[in-house]
Amino acid sequence: MKTFLSLLLLTLGTATNAEEIRATGDLGLVVERARGSLLVIDQSDRAAIGRIDGLGDLSHASLVYSPDERFAYVFGRDGGLSKVDIVEGKVSARVLQAGNSIGGAISDDGSLVAVSNYEPGGVRVFNADTLEMLADIPTASKTIGLVDAPGRRFVFTTWDDGETWIADFSKSGAPEITTIPEMGANPYDALITGDGRTYITGLFGEDGLTALDLWNEAPQPIRILQGYGRGKEDLPVYKMPHLEGWAKAGDEFVLPAVGHHEVLWIDAATLAETGRTDTYGQPVFAMARPDGRHVWVNFAHPLNDTIQVIDTMTKEVIHEFKPGPAVLHMEFTPRGHEVWISVRDAGKVMIYDTQSFEKLREIEADSPSGIFFTARAHRTGL
Amino acid sequence: MKTFLSLLLLTLGTATNAEEIRATGDLGLVVERARGSLLVIDQSDRAAIGRIDGLGDLSHASLVYSPDERFAYVFGRDGGLSKVDIVEGKVSARVLQAGNSIGGAISDDGSLVAVSNYEPGGVRVFNADTLEMLADIPTASKTIGLVDAPGRRFVFTTWDDGETWIADFSKSGAPEITTIPEMGANPYDALITGDGRTYITGLFGEDGLTALDLWNEAPQPIRILQGYGRGKEDLPVYKMPHLEGWAKAGDEFVLPAVGHHEVLWIDAATLAETGRTDTYGQPVFAMARPDGRHVWVNFAHPLNDTIQVIDTMTKEVIHEFKPGPAVLHMEFTPRGHEVWISVRDAGKVMIYDTQSFEKLREIEADSPSGIFFTARAHRTGL
Numbered sequence: 219m220k221t222f223l224s225l226l227l228l229t230l231g232t233a234t235n236a237e238e239i240r241a242t243g244d245l246g247l248v249v250e251r252a253r254g255s256l257l258v259i260d261q262s263d264r265a266a267i268g269r270i271d272g273l274g275d276l277s278h279a280s281l282v283y284s285p286d287e288r289f290a291y292v293f294g295r296d297g298g299l300s301k302v303d304i305v306e307g308k309v310s311a312r313v314l315q316a317g318n319s320i321g322g323a324i325s326d327d328g329s330l331v332a333v334s335n336y337e338p339g340g341v342r343v344f345n346a347d348t349l350e351m352l353a354d355i356p357t358a359s360k361t362i363g364l365v366d367a368p369g370r371r372f373v374f375t376t377w378d379d380g381e382t383w384i385a386d387f388s389k390s391g392a393p394e395i396t397t398i399p400e401m402g403a404n405p406y407d408a409l410i411t412g413d414g415r416t417y418i419t420g421l422f423g424e425d426g427l428t429a430l431d432l433w434n435e436a437p438q439p440i441r442i443l444q445g446y447g448r449g450k451e452d453l454p455v456y457k458m459p460h461l462e463g464w465a466k467a468g469d470e471f472v473l474p475a476v477g478h479h480e481v482l483w484i485d486a487a488t489l490a491e492t493g494r495t496d497t498y499g500q501p502v503f504a505m506a507r508p509d510g511r512h513v514w515v516n517f518a519h520p521l522n523d524t525i526q527v528i529d530t531m532t533k534e535v536i537h538e539f540k541p542g543p544a545v546l547h548m549e550f551t552p553r554g555h556e557v558w559i560s561v562r563d564a565g566k567v568m569i570y571d572t573q574s575f576e577k578l579r580e581i582e583a584d585s586p587s588g589i590f591f592t593a594r595a596h597r598t599g600l
Numbered sequence: 601m602k603t604f605l606s607l608l609l610l611t612l613g614t615a616t617n618a619e620e621i622r623a624t625g626d627l628g629l630v631v632e633r634a635r636g637s638l639l640v641i642d643q644s645d646r647a648a649i650g651r652i653d654g655l656g657d658l659s660h661a662s663l664v665y666s667p668d669e670r671f672a673y674v675f676g677r678d679g680g681l682s683k684v685d686i687v688e689g690k691v692s693a694r695v696l697q698a699g700n701s702i703g704g705a706i707s708d709d710g711s712l713v714a715v716s717n718y719e720p721g722g723v724r725v726f727n728a729d730t731l732e733m734l735a736d737i738p739t740a741s742k743t744i745g746l747v748d749a750p751g752r753r754f755v756f757t758t759w760d761d762g763e764t765w766i767a768d769f770s771k772s773g774a775p776e777i778t779t780i781p782e783m784g785a786n787p788y789d790a791l792i793t794g795d796g797r798t799y800i801t802g803l804f805g806e807d808g809l810t811a812l813d814l815w816n817e818a819p820q821p822i823r824i825l826q827g828y829g830r831g832k833e834d835l836p837v838y839k840m841p842h843l844e845g846w847a848k849a850g851d852e853f854v855l856p857a858v859g860h861h862e863v864l865w866i867d868a869a870t871l872a873e874t875g876r877t878d879t880y881g882q883p884v885f886a887m888a889r890p891d892g893r894h895v896w897v898n899f900a901h902p903l904n905d906t907i908q909v910i911d912t913m914t915k916e917v918i919h920e921f922k923p924g925p926a927v928l929h930m931e932f933t934p935r936g937h938e939v940w941i942s943v944r945d946a947g948k949v950m951i952y953d954t955q956s957f958e959k960l961r962e963i964e965a966d967s968p969s970g971i972f973f974t975a976r977a978h979r980t981g982l
Binding site for chain 1: 892
């Protein structure tokens with residue numbers, strides 16, 4: 219009888235999760251920064267379906283997804299690396315891997331999770347299943363702009379000495395490291411293009427950016443947008459724009475200008491500037507709708523209540539609206555029909571139709587910041 | 601007691617599905633053409649995890665996925681439209697919607713499924729939840745090249761009179777139809793680029809292809825690759841190449857030439873020819889690895905035992921191998937670290953590492969043809 223009851227309890231326990239089968243392709247997580255929690259969202263239902271607590275300091279937190287879109291790896295500011303099970307709605311593993319960390323990445327095969335650290339510097343690489351540390355790559359500097367690249371590689375850059383490192387884990391054993399010096403003064407962030415070919419760093423210490431062609435056998439720094447105005451700004455820089463916000467729109471990239479009320483357009487093939495668009499404030503994210511036809515821009519404090527939408531063909535602002543106080547992040551549904559927007563001080567995530575600009579729904583959230591749909595699992599460099 | 605037992609049975613019944621939670625982001629389906637079934641595959645486990653029978657005639661079958669990556673909509677040659685639940689492993693709905701059909705598409709919001717028909721011609725559009733028919737768009741011709749475009753639109757082309765139709769479902773009620781004549785003689789297939797901007801039809805009746813820029817307010821036919829050799833072929837055409845196989849590789853598209861042992865390269869911005877690469881046979885699919893660095897090509901009967909891999913930078917063949925008899929289809933994992941290959945007459949799906957070209961695993965399958973990973977749910981035009 220005891221066996222029967224145990225079995226029954228076990229069965230009932232399991233059944234609780236099963237009552238509602240939930241496929242994971244349309245789920246997502248919203249970072250609730252103040253509370254240290256993640257809100258689980260369902261894109262198709264336009265609803266929050268759960269909350270996961272206990273994630274430590276989530277200021278500037280970001281996350282990546284496992285290939286099956288079941289687990290998220292959350293990179294907290296406090297050096298915490300948490301593995302979250304979005305199906306069961308719980309933290310399934312957590313390690314405090316450094317004193318102060320700033321983002322991470324997952325390898326193309328989903329087996330390795332890398333974390334970029336400020337304190338100490340360097341990058342640490344973990345087994346995605348167990349969070350066991352597999353490699354420790356010390357640097358003499360804080361590291362920034364850590365991304366995944368095809369072929370089980372991670373790419374990152376050092377703030378103090380301006381070097382980009384490529385760590386190749388394609389062979390078993392210790393990673394093969396390639397170091398590219400002279401990337402420029404104080405790189406503060408970087409991105410990799412969706413095809414994993416071009417790595418671009420933004421520079422804090424000089425007026426321009428630096429690109430690398432990773433298809434090249436021995437990639438060399440390529441200076442781009444030199445003297446675009448970063449050094450001449452007459453406005454204080456309220457917030458360094460996120461380079462993740464760089465986006466491919468048609469044959470161009472769109473880039474938030476540092477310290478100016480404008481976005482820059484550059485030719486995707488030549489990386490030469492092709493135009494500028496005046497904006498309402500200092501842009502933080504300039505994000506292309508997945509089809510590239512429109513670019514949505516949010517702004518730094520104190521103008522962070524507003525969004526502008528720019529048409530890629532004309533480079534003109536075609537729509538402007540005020541979702542509310544402290545618009546922190548935007549995430550498009552993977553095929554671009556909706557955009558989800560974090561409005562921190564309204565305590566809401568707002569959902570808009572990207573064709574009609576109509577507001578479709580509001581979801582309650584506790585000081586929401588980053589929004590991450592599981593579709594990111596299938597993309598390079600996100 | 602009866603209530604208790606019912607509850608217990610219900611619980612046990614539910615628990616069977618729950619024992620193993622399966623996230624859906626890394627699943628896929630392989631068409632088993634002869635048997636009329638689908639093999640359910642797990643990309644991370646490199647394994648088959650189930651089979652779904654009862655799908656009718658699956659010759660030339662294709663399928664699309666719901667946004668949550670739980671359901672597949674299968675378009676059979678016999679006019680059958682089946683909704684398959686890959687979590688529960690069953691056909692959850694099926695309608696025989698026409699006498700002879702040739703592919704379909706799902707709208708960007710996941711609410712509409714469209715099917716392209718030969719017999720009768722035209723396109724029919726169904727509610728993705730219920731498979732209830734919502735719109736019947738008759739044409740005077742067989743329809744080909746049906747794709748989804750951003751903004752709840754479907755685009756397709758008529759074989760007999762060479763017209764492209766755009767059906768816009770963004771407003772409630774009947775779709776708004778735009779018709780673009782003079783696309784050329786006997787379009788046999790079409791594709792839409794990943795950003796949903798450019799629609800390109802292959803022509804059977806003349807030597808060239810026709811493109812449309814869907815960002816244009818009133819798209820006009822643009823003739824490309826005119827006189828590239830389609831009319832001069834000295835080889836019989838064993839199989840018309842699939843245009844779905846067109847792929848963006850860097851700044852170029854790669855295209856299987858009709859009736860020749862070569863692939864063509866065209867500039868993605870200007871659509872002008874930029875080069876040709878000689879191949880082992882008449883290419884059927886020329887598919888770019890997701891990062892665009894390599895293009896994998898398979899060939900028409902009787903040379904269909906071989907695959908060649910072309911480097912995008914040099915346009916040269918860098919690898920050639922023979923997986924086995926009747927290589928019908930290839931599908932890359934979404935971030936490109938592996939490729940899965942259907943080798944029909946070997947009764948196997950073979951899995952290769954795309955960096956080392958090493959064979960990683962073989963999976964038994966009954967005359968496998970098309971392979972479709974759920975990651976397609978998040979892409980336009982697949």
